[in-house]
Amino acid sequence: MNAFENLAPATDLRVDGDRLWGNLMEIGRIGASSDVELTRLALTDSDGAARDCVVAWATEAGCEVSVDAIGNIFMRRAGRRDDLSPVLTGSHLDSQPDGGRFDGACGVLAGLEILRTLNARDMQTERALEVVIWTNEEGARFHPATLGSGVFAGAHTLDYGLSRTDADGVRLADALQRIGYAGPAPCGGRNIYAYLEMHIEQGPVLESASASIGAVTAARGRRGYEITLIGEASRAGSTPMERRRDALFGAARLISLVHDIGMMHAPLACATVGMLQVRPNVHNVVPGRAMLTVDFRHPDDAVLLDMDARLRAGVVRVAKDGGLDSEFRQTVSQTAVRFDAGCVAAVRRAANHLGYPCMDIVSGAAHDACQLARVTAAGMVFIPCLSATGRDDADETTPELIEAGANVLMHALLAHALEGDRYAAAVARA
Amino acid sequence: MNAFENLAPATDLRVDGDRLWGNLMEIGRIGASSDVELTRLALTDSDGAARDCVVAWATEAGCEVSVDAIGNIFMRRAGRRDDLSPVLTGSHLDSQPDGGRFDGACGVLAGLEILRTLNARDMQTERALEVVIWTNEEGARFHPATLGSGVFAGAHTLDYGLSRTDADGVRLADALQRIGYAGPAPCGGRNIYAYLEMHIEQGPVLESASASIGAVTAARGRRGYEITLIGEASRAGSTPMERRRDALFGAARLISLVHDIGMMHAPLACATVGMLQVRPNVHNVVPGRAMLTVDFRHPDDAVLLDMDARLRAGVVRVAKDGGLDSEFRQTVSQTAVRFDAGCVAAVRRAANHLGYPCMDIVSGAAHDACQLARVTAAGMVFIPCLSATGRDDADETTPELIEAGANVLMHALLAHALEGDRYAAAVARA
Numbered sequence: 001m002n003a004f005e006n007l008a009p010a011t012d013l014r015v016d017g018d019r020l021w022g023n024l025m026e027i028g029r030i031g032a033s034s035d036v037e038l039t040r041l042a043l044t045d046s047d048g049a050a051r052d053c054v055v056a057w058a059t060e061a062g063c064e065v066s067v068d069a070i071g072n073i074f075m076r077r078a079g080r081r082d083d084l085s086p087v088l089t090g091s092h093l094d095s096q097p098d099g100g101r102f103d104g105a106c107g108v109l110a111g112l113e114i115l116r117t118l119n120a121r122d123m124q125t126e127r128a129l130e131v132v133i134w135t136n137e138e139g140a141r142f143h144p145a146t147l148g149s150g151v152f153a154g155a156h157t158l159d160y161g162l163s164r165t166d167a168d169g170v171r172l173a174d175a176l177q178r179i180g181y182a183g184p185a186p187c188g189g190r191n192i193y194a195y196l197e198m199h200i201e202q203g204p205v206l207e208s209a210s211a212s213i214g215a216v217t218a219a220r221g222r223r224g225y226e227i228t229l230i231g232e233a234s235r236a237g238s239t240p241m242e243r244r245r246d247a248l249f250g251a252a253r254l255i256s257l258v259h260d261i262g263m264m265h266a267p268l269a270c271a272t273v274g275m276l277q278v279r280p281n282v283h284n285v286v287p288g289r290a291m292l293t294v295d296f297r298h299p300d301d302a303v304l305l306d307m308d309a310r311l312r313a314g315v316v317r318v319a320k321d322g323g324l325d326s327e328f329r330q331t332v333s334q335t336a337v338r339f340d341a342g343c344v345a346a347v348r349r350a351a352n353h354l355g356y357p358c359m360d361i362v363s364g365a366a367h368d369a370c371q372l373a374r375v376t377a378a379g380m381v382f383i384p385c386l387s388a389t390g391r392d393d394a395d396e397t398t399p400e401l402i403e404a405g406a407n408v409l410m411h412a413l414l415a416h417a418l419e420g421d422r423y424a425a426a427v428a429r430a
Numbered sequence: 431m432n433a434f435e436n437l438a439p440a441t442d443l444r445v446d447g448d449r450l451w452g453n454l455m456e457i458g459r460i461g462a463s464s465d466v467e468l469t470r471l472a473l474t475d476s477d478g479a480a481r482d483c484v485v486a487w488a489t490e491a492g493c494e495v496s497v498d499a500i501g502n503i504f505m506r507r508a509g510r511r512d513d514l515s516p517v518l519t520g521s522h523l524d525s526q527p528d529g530g531r532f533d534g535a536c537g538v539l540a541g542l543e544i545l546r547t548l549n550a551r552d553m554q555t556e557r558a559l560e561v562v563i564w565t566n567e568e569g570a571r572f573h574p575a576t577l578g579s580g581v582f583a584g585a586h587t588l589d590y591g592l593s594r595t596d597a598d599g600v601r602l603a604d605a606l607q608r609i610g611y612a613g614p615a616p617c618g619g620r621n622i623y624a625y626l627e628m629h630i631e632q633g634p635v636l637e638s639a640s641a642s643i644g645a646v647t648a649a650r651g652r653r654g655y656e657i658t659l660i661g662e663a664s665r666a667g668s669t670p671m672e673r674r675r676d677a678l679f680g681a682a683r684l685i686s687l688v689h690d691i692g693m694m695h696a697p698l699a700c701a702t703v704g705m706l707q708v709r710p711n712v713h714n715v716v717p718g719r720a721m722l723t724v725d726f727r728h729p730d731d732a733v734l735l736d737m738d739a740r741l742r743a744g745v746v747r748v749a750k751d752g753g754l755d756s757e758f759r760q761t762v763s764q765t766a767v768r769f770d771a772g773c774v775a776a777v778r779r780a781a782n783h784l785g786y787p788c789m790d791i792v793s794g795a796a797h798d799a800c801q802l803a804r805v806t807a808a809g810m811v812f813i814p815c816l817s818a819t820g821r822d823d824a825d826e827t828t829p830e831l832i833e834a835g836a837n838v839l840m841h842a843l844l845a846h847a848l849e850g851d852r853y854a855a856a857v858a859r860a
Contacts, residue, residue: 201668202665202668203664203665203667203668203669203670204664204668204669204670204673205668205670208673220667222667224713234633234634235632235633235794235795236700236702236704236725236727236794237633237650237652237700237725237727237793237794237795238631238632238633238634238635238700238793238794238795239633239634239700239794240633240634240635240696240697240700241689241692241693241696241697241699241700241701242693242696242697243634243638246689246702248685248703248704248706249685249686249689249703251682251685252681252682252683252685252686252689252703253682253686255678255679255681255682256679256682256683256686259671259676259679259682262671263671263672266670266671266672267670267671267672269671270666270667270668270669270670270671271671272666272676272714272715272716273678273679273682273717274666274678274711274712274713274714274715274716274717275708275711275712275713276678276706276708276711277711278705278706281704281705281706281707282704282705283654283704283705283723283725284702284704284725285702285704286702286704287703287704293713295666295667295713295714297666297667363667363668364665364666364667364668364669365665365667365668
């Protein structure tokens with residue numbers, strides 16, 4: 001039993017949690033690599049099969065399905081006034097190698113479940129509701145991540161997106177053709193009234209606060225670096241300490257510095273050395289070379305700038321102290337995203353209305369919603385993942401929490417799709 | 431031009447440096463992997479070919495050659511009194527993969543060159559002089575290192591030595607048979623009057639002091655450890671700093687601690703983290719596991735004990751602070767060796783007599799001489815290696831330095847083989 005069992009929504013308008021869980025289990029078998037993991041790289045056969053399956057369900061549910069030129073799939077439930085811009089929700093179906101089964105899929109299937117719930121209640125919305133499956137969110141097969149939503153939001157051109165290649169040199173355009181998802185619809189260029197995405201947190205914050213819902217206020221900006229320290233390999237037994245040019249000792253000082261920089265800006269900052277490669281990496285040789293990666297995140301770009309400056313100064317200092325040469329390369333620069341205040345408020349209100357413990361939270365990772373924030377009012381609903389599952393990367397959750405997230409997402413979407421007093425009236429009627 | 435050119439020995443009794451260098455170049459071609467490196471793993475075809483070549487030269491020089499049960503080869507030049515125990519010199523012919531061409535070979539060939547020099551001068555010694563080629567000094571093919579000399583000196587039984595297997599499961603006994611060096615002579619069990627070994631320093635100390643000869647007073651003892659820190663892999667972008675169990679940050683603290691322990695006992699201590707393996711070692715994941723090796727050296731076992739205690743306490747502290755589990759395994763324990771005062775003095779005197787700048791030095795690595803120190807008066811002559819060659823592991827030297835080392839070795843051997851006043855008289859006559 002965990003902190004989130006026995007949730008009782010305070011309103012009658014809610015999704016069918018069992019149906020949603022059943023769909024998730026069914027989609028989770030496509031590309032499954034274990035009971036709880038799957039490998040469904042973008043535009044592979046398994047990604048195609050998952051797309052086909054969801055499209056079939058959406059068609060059954062009466063949606064009009066369209067596919068755009070980068071392979072994003074839109075499943076539309078018409079509104080009363082199709083002259084108004086639609087309200088959009090969704091996520092992605094592609095995964096990392098051995099990725100979590102809820103990452104992406106729960107946002108897509110929650111959207112579909114919401115459309116079915118509205119169908120069952122025969123509820124009509126003012127604006128159309130569309131559920132989207134974005135292409136290549138993970139970036140595991142085609143670099144960069146959030147590519148489909150990025151092209152949609154104008155962060156990249158369509159040509160850029162279609163010409164990305166995977167490790168085997170396969171072009172994204174050809175991979176789309178192969179699985180039948182090179183669509184005729186133009187990518188982007190149309191108005192979206194609002195975009196709300198439900199996603200599993202993939203971090204420990206909600207669980208440790210016993211909150212079942214996170215109202216995501218921002219996504220951390222990110223800076224990535226690759227730093228190489230070059231000293232001199234020499235024999236461990238015969239090179240006096242004061243004559244060494246030990247690249248690994250320099251790297252250790254940088255790892256401590258990165259940790260200090262993170263602590264200095266805690267709790268919102270994340271600062272990580274995730275990768276370290278040592279040469280020659282032999283027990284009796286002083287290391288001559290060490291390459292490490294640094295990953296900084298913070299929701300305020302000004303703080304990221306300060307972290308960047310401290311790192312650069314630290315590398316110069318550590319290299320000088322240790323008689324080392326250094327190579328410094330910035331590999332990632334993503335600006336921080338502040339989500340739309342109206343979307344965040346809608347998520348908070350929906351959670352309160354439904355009686356779910358809710359807290360504001362900052363997303364560490366970039367999601368498709370960060371791209372959508374460029375062109376529309378965007379927001380996110382986070383649900384907790386549970387450390388008790390023992391999975392290193394914390395990708396597991398429960399049927400109850402997924403149902404809670406879908407309920408909150410539904411009410412937040414309706415608040416946008418119904419407009420003003422009509423939302424309250426509709427919920428009261430339901 | 432380097433600091434060691436233009437050496438002029440102060441006495442006429444000296445080896446033929448050109449002949450010695452020519453022999454070294456010839457042996458260096460057997461198993462050569464580059465102009466200056468060779469791969470001549472113990473008891474492979476190339477090791478066998480190098481042995482055959484040196485045995486042929488020794489036979490030509492009139493030596494009586496015998497091979498013992500572990501494959502050690504003894505090349506004996508008789509003395510006036512064969513009832514006295516012999517004076518022994520030598521080293522090894524096996525190498526590391528891409529090892530230096532002078533490591534081992536220069537000690538063997540210097541010994542042979544000394545016998546030829548004495549032949550040419552028709553100098554008779556009181557005691558027999560024997561040049562030995564020890565089996566499997568490097569430990570690169572068969573674990574452990576200094577195996578042939580170790581069995582000779584009683585550190586290991588013969589059965590232990592013969593039953594060692596390489597990575598392919600080949601037994602050392604079979605490898606010896608295959609190249610024809612499973613000899614009939616018993617291994618060890620006889621008196622040796624003294625053992626002196628010439629070796630390249632493989633460190634920067636002599637070069638930086640512009641000393642052409644090192645009188646090796648001791649070999650550092652050694653402790654080796656493998657330490658694993660186990661935390662929890664988690665996402666770099668969404669795991670707050672204070673909730674992390676970052677194995678790599680713990681490893682960085684240990685690397686700094688190892689460095690501090692080394693500096694605390696400088697200049698004689700060496701303390702090295704040479705190997706670090708991180709899991710999952712991905713740029714956007716907080717590392718869940720880090721394995722590192724620690725290598726401590728010091729010529730005083732009491733200091734090594736202190737270093738050991740500080741490391742063990744540090745691992746407990748770092749693990750506790752970081753919420754980490756730890757695994758601690760000691761992999762190496764070699765006691766320090768103090769070489770025989772008479773042998774050290776003989777080397778110093780020979781260098782002074784010949785006019786070579788000489789300094790006392792401590793060996794970082796274990797050599798066959800460390801095994802011989804168990805059963806006889808043992809000492810070593812180091813010659814410098816030159817960093818100007820740009821090789822990472824500093825295995826290069828010059829013909830002049832090798833000649834200097836061989837001259838010092840010869841005079842130090844004669845001081846033992848001639849006894850007392852007879853050495854001075856013989857040198858004066860020569």
